[in-house]
Amino acid sequence: MPVSQAELAESGVGGLVTDTLAHLVATTLKTIRDDNAGMRTFVFGAGASVHAGYPLAFDLWRCMEQWVRATPTADFLHAVNVMTAEFDLNKSFELVLTDLDNRIDSILGKPRRTWDECEEKAKLVDILRPTVKAMIPAYFDSLRFKPAEWYRRFANDVLTAGDAVITFNYDLALDRELREAGKWSIGNGYGFRIGDIDDASSSDSPCKLFKLHGSTHWLGELFEGRRGFGQVNPLAGSLGERPIIEPAAFEFLGYGNASDPQGDNGHGRIPSLIMPTANKKFFVETTDFREWESFWDDLWSQAGEALRASDEVYLIGYSIPEYDARARELLTKRIRTGVAIRICCHHGTADAVESLRRLRSGDANVEPGCATTFEDWVSCANLLAR
Numbered sequence: 001m002p003v004s005q006a007e008l009a010e011s012g013v014g015g016l017v018t019d020t021l022a023h024l025v026a027t028t029l030k031t032i033r034d035d036n037a038g039m040r041t042f043v044f045g046a047g048a049s050v051h052a053g054y055p056l057a058f059d060l061w062r063c064m065e066q067w068v069r070a071t072p073t074a075d076f077l078h079a080v081n082v083m084t085a086e087f088d089l090n091k092s093f094e095l096v097l098t099d100l101d102n103r104i105d106s107i108l109g110k111p112r113r114t115w116d117e118c119e120e121k122a123k124l125v126d127i128l129r130p131t132v133k134a135m136i137p138a139y140f141d142s143l144r145f146k147p148a149e150w151y152r153r154f155a156n157d158v159l160t161a162g163d164a165v166i167t168f169n170y171d172l173a174l175d176r177e178l179r180e181a182g183k184w185s186i187g188n189g190y191g192f193r194i195g196d197i198d199d200a201s202s203s204d205s206p207c208k209l210f211k212l213h214g215s216t217h218w219l220g221e222l223f224e225g226r227r228g229f230g231q232v233n234p235l236a237g238s239l240g241e242r243p244i245i246e247p248a249a250f251e252f253l254g255y256g257n258a259s260d261p262q263g264d265n266g267h268g269r270i271p272s273l274i275m276p277t278a279n280k281k282f283f284v285e286t287t288d289f290r291e292w293e294s295f296w297d298d299l300w301s302q303a304g305e306a307l308r309a310s311d312e313v314y315l316i317g318y319s320i321p322e323y324d325a326r327a328r329e330l331l332t333k334r335i336r337t338g339v340a341i342r343i344c345c346h347h348g349t350a351d352a353v354e355s356l357r358r359l360r361s362g363d364a365n366v367e368p369g370c371a372t373t374f375e376d377w378v379s380c381a382n383l384l385a386r
Contacts, residue, residue, distance in 0.1 A: 038311030042159070043331070044167040044174065047317020047346055048374045052148035052173040054140065057276060061093040064139045076138070079131040082123065094323055098278040100129060133271050137216035140171050144252060148173035150375050155181035157382040161206040164306035168213045168318065168327065170273055172252060175209060179253050183207045186253060190215075191302045192242050192295070195261040197250070210303040212327070213274040217249035220270045220284065220292075221263055237291040239284060243272040278323035300326065304334040313341045314381075317374055319348045320355045332359040342369035344377040 046056050055063040061083075068076045083089065086103075087096050107121050155177040159165070167174060178184035186194055189205030211218075220239040244263040251257065272292070274280050282296035307313060313335055320328060335341065341363070345352045349372045357366045370380040 039162055039164070039306075039309050040160075040312040040314065041164045041166060041306050041310040042154075043313065043315045043318055044165065044169060045316070045318025045345070046169060047319075048151075048167075049148075049169050049171055049173055050317070051150045051375060052171070053143050053146035054169070054171050054173070057094060058092045060136075060276075061089060061096065064135060067139050067142060068135070071142075075131050076135050079128055079135060082128050083132070086124075086128075094276045094278060094321075097132075097275055098323070100124065100132075101277050101279060104129060130270075133273060133275060136273060136275075137170065137271050140216045144172060146173075148177055150378050151177040152180070153382065154378050155183055158378060159183050159207060164208045164210065164303075164310070166210045166212060166303050166306070168324070169211075170214060170216050172215065172217060172249065175215075176253055178207065178209060184209055186245070186250075186255065191299050194245060197255055197258045208302070208306065210299060210306065212300060212303055213276070213280075214243070214272050216271075216273070217246045217252075218243035218272040219246050220244075220272050222270070237289070238286055239291045242292070242295050244269075280324075280326065282326070300330065304330055307331070307334040308336060310335070311339060313339060314369065315341065315343045315345065315352065315356075316369075316377060317345060318352070319345050320352050320359075328359060331356060335360075337363070338365060341366045343367070344369040344372055344374065346372050 046054065050056060065080050065084075068080050083096070087099055089096060091099075104125050107117070107125060112118050112121055151174045155174075159178070159181070161183065165174070165178070175184070178189075179186070184207050185203075185205045186197055187203070187205065188194070189207070189209055191208055191210050221244050222238055240262060242262070245260040246269075247257075247259050247263070250259060272284075274282060274296075282300075283290035283293035285291075307330065315331075320331065322328075341356065343349055343352045343356065343366065349368050353366055353368055357363055360366060369377055371377040
């Protein structure tokens, strides 16, 4: 069973153990847990990636704007200037993007009869929103090579085969450390089949990593990059059945010069991130229909099954915000009654505990974890690892 802050304090382990005693306690607890091993699911939010140099959600726009102004490209700089002129950037980034979405919905919801209305549509719908969507993965990728020491420790010392990780983060820091630790492989580790990239990826990934808001290296490739109409499968839609993995990510994740069998020549690639707005859209709207809706539904369903099968659930660096309606429903409905849920969310831990207890009708099994920061949590989770 997981250990809460209160239980750790009562046991005398927290703050009293010497290195020798810590090793003895860890060895003893590991033996106990090996005899009672059950599946665990770890749910990560932005707070878990701060140690690797990635910003929290509320600080994302400020960091991106600084990056754009320091290394400007024409498209990104224009988008920054339009956002500054059109929106209240003192709000959290999620609410700013929600304001943008509301403006766009208003524009698209009525006929455009004047030049100003057509100009506004071009500025916000055709240029600004897709540019901001491209800016997010570009900024995250600029941080890609920073060390992620605590993800490395989590992958090596805490995670075990059969566990699952759910993340709402876009970055690849965790993916790389799981791969390095031998706990995850790209073949089917994301919950969808990529192909036999190497010997390890031809078998089932030891752990699954469900990236429920997408990832910087998941891309949509229009008609698989093919230009001839006769080469396209019309039943798969313009974007295919799933995102493709960008070639550079294979090398970053330790797969050398491997490539996605579904990818082609790189023409017409678009980001596949779920934008961090209040009204998230888990599909891509095309002229004919919604594409990838079944892809996202299946991914969320698999994450729900992982939670349902878990005997322990940990929420790390995730505050359960009200605008994440689908995630709140997942955590409310898919975790079995009686399962221990431990939350580590820095200064927001108490609020997150209260919020999830309320969503789960007063579930007393929702408690603070053994620490409030990701780094301290990894340290105590390692001590208490099975």
